[in-house]
Amino acid sequence: MKKSLFLGSVAAVTLSAGVGMADTLADVKARGELICGVNTGLVGFAAPDANGNWAGFDIAVCKAVAASVLGDPSKVKYVPTTGQTRFTALSSGEVDLLARNSTWTFSRDTDLKLDFVAVNYYDGQGFMVPKDLGVTSAKELDGATICIQTGTTTELNLADYFKANNMSYQPVNIDSNAEGEQQYMAGACDAYTTDASGLAATRAAFANPENHVILPEIISKEPLGPAVRQGDDLWADIVRWSFYALVAAEEYGVTSKNIDELVKSSQNPEVQRLLGVTDDLGAMIGLDKEWAKRAIQASGNYGEIFAANIGEQTPIGLARGLNAQWTQGGLMYAPPFR
Amino acid sequence: MSEMHAETVPFVRETMLPPAPPPIREAGAVRWLRQNLFSGPVNTILTLLGIAIIWFIVSHFWPWFAHSVWRADSLAQCREIIARTWGEGASGACFAVIRERWHQYMFGFYPPELYWRPLLAFGLLMVALAPILFSESRIIRRIVLIVSATATLILALALGIPTPALILAATAMIGAIAVAERQPTRLLIFSALYPFLGVWLLWGGSLWGPLMVLASFGLGALAWVVVARLLPLLAAAAAIIVALVWWIGFAGRAAEDLQNLLPLAITPVASDQFGGFLLAITIGIAGIALSLPMGIMLALARRSDMFLVKSLSVMFIEFIRGVPLISLLFVASLLLNYFLPPGTNFDIILRVIIMVTLFAAAYMAEVIRGGLAALPKGQYEAADALGLDYWKAQRLIILPQALKISIPGIVSTFIGMFKDTTLVTFVGLFDPLKGISDFVRANFAWKGIYWEPFIFVGAIFFIICFSMSRYSMFLERRLARDHR
Numbered sequence: 107m108k109k110s111l112f113l114g115s116v117a118a119v120t121l122s123a124g125v126g127m128a129d130t131l132a133d134v135k136a137r138g139e140l141i142c143g144v145n146t147g148l149v150g151f152a153a154p155d156a157n158g159n160w161a162g163f164d165i166a167v168c169k170a171v172a173a174s175v176l177g178d179p180s181k182v183k184y185v186p187t188t189g190q191t192r193f194t195a196l197s198s199g200e201v202d203l204l205a206r207n208s209t210w211t212f213s214r215d216t217d218l219k220l221d222f223v224a225v226n227y228y229d230g231q232g233f234m235v236p237k238d239l240g241v242t243s244a245k246e247l248d249g250a251t252i253c254i255q256t257g258t259t260t261e262l263n264l265a266d267y268f269k270a271n272n273m274s275y276q277p278v279n280i281d282s283n284a285e286g287e288q289q290y291m292a293g294a295c296d297a298y299t300t301d302a303s304g305l306a307a308t309r310a311a312f313a314n315p316e317n318h319v320i321l322p323e324i325i326s327k328e329p330l331g332p333a334v335r336q337g338d339d340l341w342a343d344i345v346r347w348s349f350y351a352l353v354a355a356e357e358y359g360v361t362s363k364n365i366d367e368l369v370k371s372s373q374n375p376e377v378q379r380l381l382g383v384t385d386d387l388g389a390m391i392g393l394d395k396e397w398a399k400r401a402i403q404a405s406g407n408y409g410e411i412f413a414a415n416i417g418e419q420t421p422i423g424l425a426r427g428l429n430a431q432w433t434q435g436g437l438m439y440a441p442p443f444r
Numbered sequence: 445m446s447e448m449h450a451e452t453v454p455f456v457r458e459t460m461l462p463p464a465p466p467p468i469r470e471a472g473a474v475r476w477l478r479q480n481l482f483s484g485p486v487n488t489i490l491t492l493l494g495i496a497i498i499w500f501i502v503s504h505f506w507p508w509f510a511h512s513v514w515r516a517d518s519l520a521q522c523r524e525i526i527a528r529t530w531g532e533g534a535s536g537a538c539f540a541v542i543r544e545r546w547h548q549y550m551f552g553f554y555p556p557e558l559y560w561r562p563l564l565a566f567g568l569l570m571v572a573l574a575p576i577l578f579s580e581s582r583i584i585r586r587i588v589l590i591v592s593a594t595a596t597l598i599l600a601l602a603l604g605i606p607t608p609a610l611i612l613a614a615t616a617m618i619g620a621i622a623v624a625e626r627q628p629t630r631l632l633i634f635s636a637l638y639p640f641l642g643v644w645l646l647w648g649g650s651l652w653g654p655l656m657v658l659a660s661f662g663l664g665a666l667a668w669v670v671v672a673r674l675l676p677l678l679a680a681a682a683a684i685i686v687a688l689v690w691w692i693g694f695a696g697r698a699a700e701d702l703q704n705l706l707p708l709a710i711t712p713v714a715s716d717q718f719g720g721f722l723l724a725i726t727i728g729i730a731g732i733a734l735s736l737p738m739g740i741m742l743a744l745a746r747r748s749d750m751f752l753v754k755s756l757s758v759m760f761i762e763f764i765r766g767v768p769l770i771s772l773l774f775v776a777s778l779l780l781n782y783f784l785p786p787g788t789n790f791d792i793i794l795r796v797i798i799m800v801t802l803f804a805a806a807y808m809a810e811v812i813r814g815g816l817a818a819l820p821k822g823q824y825e826a827a828d829a830l831g832l833d834y835w836k837a838q839r840l841i842i843l844p845q846a847l848k849i850s851i852p853g854i855v856s857t858f859i860g861m862f863k864d865t866t867l868v869t870f871v872g873l874f875d876p877l878k879g880i881s882d883f884v885r886a887n888f889a890w891k892g893i894y895w896e897p898f899i900f901v902g903a904i905f906f907i908i909c910f911s912m913s914r915y916s917m918f919l920e921r922r923l924a925r926d927h928r
Contacts, residue, residue, distance in 0.1 A: 157556075185872065186879075284885050307888070
């Protein structure tokens, strides 16, 4: 991350004022298109299909914002960004919004002049080992060789964790997820470490997933969320509340299927405010009454998006865990729409 | 006496013995093997070692390759088919991913209904290159033209080219072949116009844009002719100024007005829809075409007696050669955004092409400088003795010889540059090797696939680079004037 930090600082120093004053909402409306920075390809989160249509958990955030601002979830231009280019692409104004499984950290939020508006996925770093190894806990990995992606926060977390537990390890540096899987399968390392969501997807794609186990320890906090440029508070509000509309919709049982019916029939005042039946919340953020309704219609509420892209019914099969609603013991908690 | 004599005369052979075949060890394949592979103990050991290594590689690789699956919807299905056909635990390649995604490896996100346009641009590129690359041999030129025209038209038909475009393309191709048969130099006019046609076919939009840029060259030439009569010294400056003023000040508006008057446009395609080999070849061809003349100018400048010209050229070459290409690409994609006024839309592919060209030109300049240095001093003196001025001496005597010497180095630089185009993946463009493979693997159906895309992309790169290398050897043979 050093390179992106450096480039990001260059960004911040050179043009922090100029870009910061920009009115992103007006730009997006004038352009008629939302430019969304996404991953160049991450299973379940962002990937184009054979016809070039993007889909995934992060893509759904872009679609929801486009739907609430422009009225059409398809009016998004996806700009694939790499780990090195993502933050500069945002701060230089190349993209309006970064929905690219980026971890919300202190220095990114402050020093890089970004604004993480919410957390759409609570991830954490885990380990995968072959079952034959007989390891049941990360605490037993003393002296192990570990495949680790260089230049990421996972590398630092790994060093911290082993130091804290007074253990040693032998790193096998890899460049990408695909290479990591290859090295791990070839037996070049005893354990493979990356974000737990990535581990689950990797394991599910193996020829014999039952021969590999994901260890229970999660050694880091990786709150992934959409980010915007610091200084354009209205735009940050729009992205934040477009996302929270999805979370609130799940909490109140509003789905893409029953939403039209609920607009007419719901007696719940919170739902009525959310869907623009009563009150005009949209006017407070420069949008019309039905902004949240359109955001939810784009690809469903938070639960529907989760289930469709990475949930237990998909091959990736992630449980809701921390990403369940607060009422279900998770951390997804939308502030009141009032 | 004669009788007696006859009995005492020793045996005289009257017919020649038929020549015996050489000993089996000294003939045919055995001899070749003995001479080349088993000529001594060291060679024998090395040969056996080599065979063992080849056997090791092939025996491991072959079953995997032989068990290739071409028809499946996902990696899991591939595995299932392999296990069913060749038994549990058999390994096999899953080339079905190429079958499903080949179009993305070739064209990236280019709209599928417009695939014929890059194809046509490529076919016409061959037509434009034929008179340049094969200027001396009518037969080879004919073969190249006919093969590329036929292949282009058939493939374009397969990709669903609209009929009017097909008729136009066919007419152009047949016309080009006819012209090439009679007056090959006339075809060079088409080669000069090709860059505009190629850009228009690839990016689409209004035809008036490229036409107006072309007009700026025309106006520049006109200014040259007019001013050259009055003030010969200022002719070049006047031509450049007129061309630039027209280009920057008026070309855009004129193109818009003409478009309103007479709409001549095809569907525009944005740069971010380019990917795969379309992107690599676009960047590669543009880089090759631009870096050669630029490299020649830099090489000449570096050998110039003029201090300013020389030191600028040295600084440029040494700076560019001292900086990794990736950092130049980062500058192009990220840093430039901060220096340009906000809202400027400076095409990312154009930025990358500029950086790649500058990079290749610096290497090219040094290669050509080597060729220039290899010429005997007598050649320069002979040119002076003939009373040729600097440019004529370079054009007629020095460069033809220097470039001929530099051919292997020039083509090496081209090949290296073409392969370097895969580095654009670091600025978020979809190169065929990593960019496309990354998002193909991001689809769960193909997650876990690793070698197959590499082999496919590597094979295509090999075909292109090997052709370039063979062409350079062909050219060397053809230009060998002295050692026949």
